[in-house]
Amino acid sequence: MTQPLVVFDNVVKHFGSYQAVERMNLEIYKGEFVAIMGSSGCGKTTTLRMLAGLDKPSEGEIRLNGERINDLYSWERETPLVWQNLALFPFLDVLENVEFGLRMRGMAKAERRKKALLWIERLGLEEFATRDISLLSGGQRQRVALARSLVTEPPILLLDEPLSALDAHLSVRMQGVLTGLQKDLGITFVYVTHSQSEAFAMADRVVIMSRGRVEQIGSPQEVFLEPHNRFVAEFVGGKNILDCTVVGFDDSGLVCLDSQHGGFLARLPEGKTVVPAERVTVCVSAEHIDLTAQPMRRNRLNCTVIGEEFIGSMVNIYLEASGGLELQVQKRHADYNLLGVHCGQKIFAEWDGAHALILRGD
């Protein structure tokens, strides 16, 4: 395994009595696109700022290429940040904004202009080079901010929710621009976002944070298929959570569980063991649940349809089981039409034991 480019070694950050980041351990490798995600206040932006040199860790060490950088000022590091509100210099035009980093490094005017124009072309901004930035659209300003950060050809680029202000269409287009850029340049991207769809679409690995703690690190597939705990399962969406107690094991290796809604079968993730009477959390994906009048599987619930939600090519069906438990089922349009369910209808929800996952943590 090659040496990681960035290491967060037991990094803690508190502002007075407020704990922003609790014991973060993270390794980022060269060429990776890593997304740090979570809802507001989870510590993702603080983490990014510590890497950029804008906040100092309270404890622990951050290493870049093996060297400790805690005590380096932001201007002594090569960790340019694309700000959420872009922070372009309003008194400079596009070219002057882009060449700023090179100018601070003392590069001669002719040379830095050439380099800046190169990046302006790369990002499709040639015709705006001498324009005032207040005359640009949101997407164009985005690209100026990107060019400005990349012109010094850094080993790593930090991005703080850069697409959050853009409309859905533009956001998706920019996602393409970003991933294309990252793959072409081979630069490591560290991308902070609260949007699960953005992170999953672009990242090689995601770091899910909640209230200063890292909940799970893994590829988008890993995190989606095998969430570690309730928070991650709820965060990635489309999951149903059940609280159960272990009863025993069946012949095929599945775990027998009991709950207030009946008995279920579920599978264990690799490396986890349980004992009888232990309380566990079970997670079932919405797309793995079938609706039928004649259930045939062990895992079943008697429900009432309480709502439907049309989301493009899929339909979300919401059901309520006894005891107020709400279920979410996702079906493709064609299958939904075949089912012919309606609100208030009583129906069974059933799923395979193999599709029910016992979560590692709480």
Add this chain to the structure above:
Amino acid sequence: MNEHRLINFLLRSFVVLVFLFIFLPIAGSFVFSFNIDRFPSLPLGGFSLHWYEMIASDPAVWQALRNSLTVGVVVSLVSTLLGFTAAYTDFRYPFFGKSIYMALALLPPTIPVVIMGLAMLAFLSRVGLSGEIYAVMISHIVMCAPFAMAVIRMRLAQMDPNIEAAAWNLGANQWKAMRYVILPFTAPSIFAALFVTMAVSFDEFAVAWFVSGLNETVPVRILNTLQGQVSPTINAIGTIVFITTMTLVILAQLLLMRRRKPASA
């Protein structure tokens, strides 16, 4: 709808009357400064530049003008420097006792000028500066710096605080960020502060009268002239002072209005 127009008309007339009330004495002074008669009277006697010629040949007036300009330039430079540093401190740093510090920095304009004049006289004579031109400079710096601070602080409030951090992040240390980001952004307000403080100093009478001694500034010269003999040269001096001060203030206002672009991009 007719009530609407009537009320509009009445309101506008009121504003016009208020402005007339304020500016009529000054307008009168302006008109009579060109009047050939010794005492202001209507109808006007005739057009004459006689009084302007008189003050142009009065060495005391020229000296007063030199004093006012010297004081004005020094005061505007030092006040703007102090005002800028205070504004930037307020903008960037939280620290213990900050609100008291800021309250003190903004205190001078709230002190009645006579009290300020007496206090300055008492203090400056203790340190042997009373009656010197420096006395006026020091007093005016104290009184004008808060104006500079207010003007520059207002401009800083329009600045996206992230652009300074963005400059650091792109390789500018704190001095470079100041030079390449903060100063260019606040430049209009710095020039405005220079003009405003100069105008305030040029016009300031009370404290200058207390501490200037024989080094008269123009407003002090005017009073002394008035006390000596009532001469229409007063009108001429007053007109010149008015035009100077108004020009400075208008320039400052234009500078502040021009850069009304949104600060964050």
